[in-house]
Amino acid sequence: MSDVYSISALSQEFDITTRTIRFYEEKGLLQPARDGQRRIYSAADRTALKLVLRGKRIGLSLEESRDLIQMYKPGGDNAEQLLLVKDKVNQRRTALKAQLNDIKTMLRELDHMDSRCDAALTVANPMAKATGTKS
Amino acid sequence: MSDVYSISALSQEFDITTRTIRFYEEKGLLQPARDGQRRIYSAADRTALKLVLRGKRIGLSLEESRDLIQMYKPGGDNAEQLLLVKDKVNQRRTALKAQLNDIKTMLRELDHMDSRCDAALTVANPMAKATGTKS
DNA sequence: GTTAACGTTGACGTTAACGTCAAGGTGGAC
DNA sequence: GTCCACCTTGACGTTAACGTCAACGTTAAC
Numbered sequence: 558m559s560d561v562y563s564i565s566a567l568s569q570e571f572d573i574t575t576r577t578i579r580f581y582e583e584k585g586l587l588q589p590a591r592d593g594q595r596r597i598y599s600a601a602d603r604t605a606l607k608l609v610l611r612g613k614r615i616g617l618s619l620e621e622s623r624d625l626i627q628m629y630k631p632g633g634d635n636a637e638q639l640l641l642v643k644d645k646v647n648q649r650r651t652a653l654k655a656q657l658n659d660i661k662t663m664l665r666e667l668d669h670m671d672s673r674c675d676a677a678l679t680v681a682n683p684m685a686k687a688t689g690t691k692s
Numbered sequence: 693m694s695d696v697y698s699i700s701a702l703s704q705e706f707d708i709t710t711r712t713i714r715f716y717e718e719k720g721l722l723q724p725a726r727d728g729q730r731r732i733y734s735a736a737d738r739t740a741l742k743l744v745l746r747g748k749r750i751g752l753s754l755e756e757s758r759d760l761i762q763m764y765k766p767g768g769d770n771a772e773q774l775l776l777v778k779d780k781v782n783q784r785r786t787a788l789k790a791q792l793n794d795i796k797t798m799l800r801e802l803d804h805m806d807s808r809c810d811a812a813l814t815v816a817n818p819m820a821k822a823t824g825t826k827s
Numbered sequence: 828g829t830t831a832a833c834g835t836t837g838a839c840g841t842t843a844a845c846g847t848c849a850a851g852g853t854g855g856a857c
Numbered sequence: 858g859t860c861c862a863c864c865t866t867g868a869c870g871t872t873a874a875c876g877t878c879a880a881c882g883t884t885a886a887c
Binding site for chain 3: 698699700710714729730731
């Protein structure tokens with residue numbers, strides 16, 4: 558429950574290099590506090606880092622993740638800002654839904670290929686049982 | 693229903709440059725036939741290209757897409773090959789399911805942010821109606 | 828027969844996202 | 858006080874995925 562972290566602690570937790578973490582700071586994705594020279598990461602910084610890494614896993618660029626993090630933050634702006642954020646949120650949501658469909662389609666195709674492999678294997682060796690990995 | 697395509701026809705259809713298509717060939721993702729010098733793309737080539745582009749949308753590298761395309765192809769190999777393919781298929785499937793969960797989580801968070809924007813807007817201006825974009 | 832549209836092969840440039848290495852500061856353990 | 862593990866800031870290198878440009882072949886239209 559120590560709610561501050563060193564750079565190496567975060568790098569170990571998420572299995573990334575310290576260089577990567579510093580790089581994210583260069584790009585404006587993180588703004589850790591300092592103790593003298595040393596970087597001190599808060600729980601919020603850690604959360605932001607998690608967001609970036611999840612963003613990477615789903616194919617977002619660092620710039621896109623930075624925008625998302627920005628949207629997460631202040632919240633209490635004027636109406637114009639809020640509408641702009643809402644718009645961006647909805648754009649991203651539309652993109653994610655499309656991506657979700659792409660993934661579902663590919664999963665169906667992989668299921669299909671798996672079945673066909675099983676079929677071919679059964680023909681080659683009717684005694685062996687297919688390993689059930691589906692769903 | 694013309695089942696062959698020129699490089700520019702495909703580039704227009706998918707809104708990519710001809711350079712990109714040639715690059716994919718360099719990387720072994722496409723192997724179009726030739727009419728003299730000219731590249732001739734079959735329906736199968738076109739399908740492979742679609743797979744690559746979908747792969748990109750969901751964050752796959754070209755190398756990963758090439759592997760997937762390879763798995764789609766022959767089918768009638770020996771048992772050892774088939775088991776290897778089955779294994780790769782299942783690895784990819786596991787990864788895609790994880791990615792699917794990441795996306796669903798992010799979609800939920802975006803929904804949440806959208807609601808909070810609406811709430812903040814309603815406080816600022818109780819008369820205006822929120823634009824329903826959800827689900 | 829020449830022009831315009833389309834194609835070809837290099838070859839070099841660019842951007843994102845880090846890796847790698849050098850040179851040095853710093854704080855606690857002994 | 859002197860290691861040593863950890864941290865710092867540069868600065869240059871690298872890989873993937875193309876963009877861009879030059880120089881040239883080809884073919885259907887006029």
